[in-house]
Amino acid sequence: MTTPGAIQRVGVLGAGAMGNGIAHVAALSGFEIVLVDTAQAVLDKSLATMEKNMARQVEKNTIDAAARDAALARVARSTTHDAFATCDIVIEAVPEREDIKRAVYAQIIPHLAPHAILASNTSSISITRLGTASGIAERFVGMHFFNPVPMMKLVEIISGIATAPATLAAVEDLAKRMGKTTIVAADFSGFIVNRILVPMINEAIFALHEGIGTITSIDNGMKLGASHPMGPLTLADFVGLDIVLDVMRVLHEGLGEDKYRPCPLLVNYVAAGWLGRKTGRGFYDYASNPPVPTR
Numbered sequence: 001m002t003t004p005g006a007i008q009r010v011g012v013l014g015a016g017a018m019g020n021g022i023a024h025v026a027a028l029s030g031f032e033i034v035l036v037d038t039a040q041a042v043l044d045k046s047l048a049t050m051e052k053n054m055a056r057q058v059e060k061n062t063i064d065a066a067a068r069d070a071a072l073a074r075v076a077r078s079t080t081h082d083a084f085a086t087c088d089i090v091i092e093a094v095p096e097r098e099d100i101k102r103a104v105y106a107q108i109i110p111h112l113a114p115h116a117i118l119a120s121n122t123s124s125i126s127i128t129r130l131g132t133a134s135g136i137a138e139r140f141v142g143m144h145f146f147n148p149v150p151m152m153k154l155v156e157i158i159s160g161i162a163t164a165p166a167t168l169a170a171v172e173d174l175a176k177r178m179g180k181t182t183i184v185a186a187d188f189s190g191f192i193v194n195r196i197l198v199p200m201i202n203e204a205i206f207a208l209h210e211g212i213g214t215i216t217s218i219d220n221g222m223k224l225g226a227s228h229p230m231g232p233l234t235l236a237d238f239v240g241l242d243i244v245l246d247v248m249r250v251l252h253e254g255l256g257e258d259k260y261r262p263c264p265l266l267v268n269y270v271a272a273g274w275l276g277r278k279t280g281r282g283f284y285d286y287a288s289n290p291p292v293p294t295r
C-alpha cells in the first residue's frame with residue numbers, strides 16, 4: 001500500500017479539460033507524469049494547451065522559464081495503458097459516464113503496480129460503487145479537482161466505504177504537495193461542494209421560473225447581497241446547464257428528497273440545447289458583449 005510521501009510518479013488518464021490541468025499542476029510540483037488518452041492528436045492538443053498556459057504563468061512571473069521547461073520535460077504521453085506500470089497513482093479524468101469509467105478500469109488495472117492507487121476525478125458518481133467495480137476498493141478513492149485546476153485551490157477527497165486509511169492519507173499528501181488545500185467528504189451524492197452549490201443554482205432557476213426576479217436581479221442579488229463572485233445564473237452558464245441538470249438528477253435519485261427536484265425551466269433549457277457558454281446561449285446570449293439575458 002502506498003504511504004504518504006511515497007507518490008513520485010503520477011498517471012493521468014484522460015487529457016481533456018481536467019486531465020490536462022491535473023497533469024499541468026502535478027508536473028510543475030515536481031512529479032513525473034504519464035498522460036494517457038485514446039488518440040495522439042488529443043495528447044498533442046493537450047501538450048499545446050499546457051505550453052500555452054505555462055507561458056502565461058511565465059509572463060505573469062508566477063513561474064520562471066526554467067521551471068516551465070523542467071515541468072514540460074516531466075510529462076510523458078502515451079496512448080497505451082502499459083505506460084502506467086511504473087506509476088504510484090493513476091488519476092482518472094475520462095468523461096462522466098459510469099460505463100466508460102468501469103470499462104477503462106478493467107483495461108488499466110492489470111497494468112498497475114500492486115501498491116498503486118486509482119483515484120477518480122468524478123464530480124458525482126459514487127466512489128464506493130466505482131471502487132467495487134474496480135476490484136481494488138481499498139486502493140480506490142475520489143480526488144475531485146475543480147476547473148480550471150491551476151487556478152482552483154481545492155481538492156475534495158472522497159472516501160468510499162472500503163477506501164483504506166493509508167490510501168486517503170497518501171492522496172491528501174499528494175494534493176498538498178501539488179499546492180492544494182484538501183477537504184475530505186464521505187461518499188454520498190454530491191459530496192460536499194456540489195451538494196450545496198448545485199441546489200443553490202437550481203433554486204435560483206426556480207426563482208426565475210416563478211417570476212420572483214429577472215435574470216439580472218437574481219444574479220445581482222447574490223453578487224451584491226451575498227458577496228458571491230458571480231451570480232448563480234452566470235455560474236450555471238459557465239458550468240453548463242446539462243451538467244447542472246445531471247448533478248440535480250444524481251442528488252434527487254441518490255438522496256430521494258423532493259427538495260432536489262430539477263427545476264422544469266432548467267429541463268427545458270437543456271431540451272432546447274441552450275447549455276450556457278459552450279453553446280453560445282443559456283441564461284445569457286453570448287453573441288453580444290456584454291451578454292444579454294435570454295428571458
Ligand SMILES: NC(=O)c1ccc[n+]([C@@H]2O[C@H](COP(=O)([O-])OP(=O)(O)OC[C@H]3O[C@@H](n4cnc5c(N)ncnc54)[C@H](O)[C@@H]3O)[C@@H](O)[C@H]2O)c1
Nearest residue numbers: 014015016017018019037038093094095096121122123147
Ligand atoms: N469540467 C469540469 O468542470 C469538471 C470539474 C470537476 C470534475 N470533472 C470531472 O472530470 C472528468 C473529466 O471531465 P473533463 O471535463 O475533463 O472531460 P473532457 O471531455 O474534457 O475530457 C475527457 C477526456 O477523456 C478522454 N477519454 C475518453 N475515453 C477514454 C479512454 N477510454 N481512455 C483514455 N481517455 C479517454 C477523451 O478523449 C478526453 O480527452 C469527469 O468525470 C468530470 O465529471 C469535470
